[in-house]
Amino acid sequence: MNLSNKRSFVLTFLMLMNLAVFSQVVEVKIDLNKPYVKASDLFSEIRYTKLETTRECLLRYPAGLEKIGENLVIQDMKILVFSSDGQFRNGFGSSGKGPGEYIAVNDFWIDKREKHVEILTGTSIIRYNYSGAYIETIPAFSASSFGKTVDGNYLFFNNYLPVLPSHESIRRADQILILANPKGKMIRELSDQIDHIGKFPGGGTPTSIGHYNGTLNIVVNRSSDVYELRDKTLTKKFHFVFIPNNLPNSLPKNHNDFDEEDYTSFRKKNFIEIKAYRESETIATFWFINKVGLMYCIFDKRSNHANLFPRDKFTNDINQLPFGHILHIDSKSVTTYLQMSDFMDNMEKILSDSNSEYRDQFINSHQTLVDIYQNSKRDDNPIIATYILK
Numbered sequence: 001m002n003l004s005n006k007r008s009f010v011l012t013f014l015m016l017m018n019l020a021v022f023s024q025v026v027e028v029k030i031d032l033n034k035p036y037v038k039a040s041d042l043f044s045e046i047r048y049t050k051l052e053t054t055r056e057c058l059l060r061y062p063a064g065l066e067k068i069g070e071n072l073v074i075q076d077m078k079i080l081v082f083s084s085d086g087q088f089r090n091g092f093g094s095s096g097k098g099p100g101e102y103i104a105v106n107d108f109w110i111d112k113r114e115k116h117v118e119i120l121t122g123t124s125i126i127r128y129n130y131s132g133a134y135i136e137t138i139p140a141f142s143a144s145s146f147g148k149t150v151d152g153n154y155l156f157f158n159n160y161l162p163v164l165p166s167h168e169s170i171r172r173a174d175q176i177l178i179l180a181n182p183k184g185k186m187i188r189e190l191s192d193q194i195d196h197i198g199k200f201p202g203g204g205t206p207t208s209i210g211h212y213n214g215t216l217n218i219v220v221n222r223s224s225d226v227y228e229l230r231d232k233t234l235t236k237k238f239h240f241v242f243i244p245n246n247l248p249n250s251l252p253k254n255h256n257d258f259d260e261e262d263y264t265s266f267r268k269k270n271f272i273e274i275k276a277y278r279e280s281e282t283i284a285t286f287w288f289i290n291k292v293g294l295m296y297c298i299f300d301k302r303s304n305h306a307n308l309f310p311r312d313k314f315t316n317d318i319n320q321l322p323f324g325h326i327l328h329i330d331s332k333s334v335t336t337y338l339q340m341s342d343f344m345d346n347m348e349k350i351l352s353d354s355n356s357e358y359r360d361q362f363i364n365s366h367q368t369l370v371d372i373y374q375n376s377k378r379d380d381n382p383i384i385a386t387y388i389l390k
Contacts, residue, residue, distance in 0.1 A: 177218065
């Protein structure tokens with residue numbers, strides 16, 4: 001074999017090995033019968049940030065959080081920026097129909113390479129610089145979430161009847177994944193690359209698009225799969241198996257005769273849908289609903305171990321406060337928000353405890369929480385809690 005052929009052989013071998021790695025699906029078994037984790041099992045400490053509350057920065061129900069340096073960029077009815085210590089900095093756009101204005105926020109994305117903040121709204125993406133100044137509006141697909149690839153293309157997911165830009169024509173009733181170029185022109189639809197999408201009763205529905213490690217994740221519920229977009233191809237990388245509530249090995253023989261009530265009953269008994277999937281270098285998080293209620297899963301990628309706990313009954317043996325709603329994760333922490341009314345309700349219970357020794361010990365150990373409690377009102381902005389991973 002001459003040198004040229006050897007090089008070709010090596011390159012081909014490496015490409016095949018690379019493809020094999022990317023196509024390998026990691027199966028994660030989630031045993032619903034295992035004991036729930038405590039805060040001290042996963043986290044070394046919890047840090048709380050009280051957000052400033054003024055008329056121009058009121059938050060209702062935060063849906064997402066990203067960071068620009070140390071600043072917190074929070075999605076709500078608007079996109080607002082707070083400093084690391086909770087002071088309001090600026091917002092992006094305002095309510096309206098003029099240039100740089102929008103009616104609602106569907107999703108947002110921070111392009112750290114171009115130093116832009118992009119807001120998906122209606123059939124447009126509105127682009128701002130980091131200071132909040134309007135740059136431009138570009139056409140988009142009406143979608144519930146979107147992501148941007150490293151080469152500048154966009155991936156749009158829509159889980160309802162799509163309203164498409166006038167320059168596009170596509171016949172699809174629902175549940176679409178569309179890859180488009182930076183000007184909003186469709187490159188291709190990717191829905192057919194997902195196993196059994198929309199097919200009864202084992203099909204799945206995409207639920208969200210998330211960024212991780214320079215690529216995009218697409219989450220499919222019911223089948224509990226996570227796909228990864230590379231170039232123009234979706235590759236399944238995680239399959240979550242719930243025990244004992246996983247999909248049956250075979251479908252009922254009479255499933256073709258199911259009416260709507262039969263289908264609802266079958267789905268309730270056999271499907272668990274994963275929601276709000278997020279991933280970092282070390283962990284992945286999502287929530288689902290089972291007989292216990294709303295459950296959080298924190299999946300440790302290093303050990304391939306899934307940690308479960310009911311959100312409303314989280315055993316917080318660090319400070320006894322509720323867990324909250326996950327907004328953001330990274331390799332070292334999980335960030336949640338807690339409505340100020342919930343925070344104050346729980347603080348009142350702790351500080352009114354009849355056991356004076358326990359109360360004094362709590363005050364000495366958690367003076368920051370006491371200070372926030374004493375300087376807050378029930379209708380203040382939510383409090384941000386950052387759980388530091390062990």
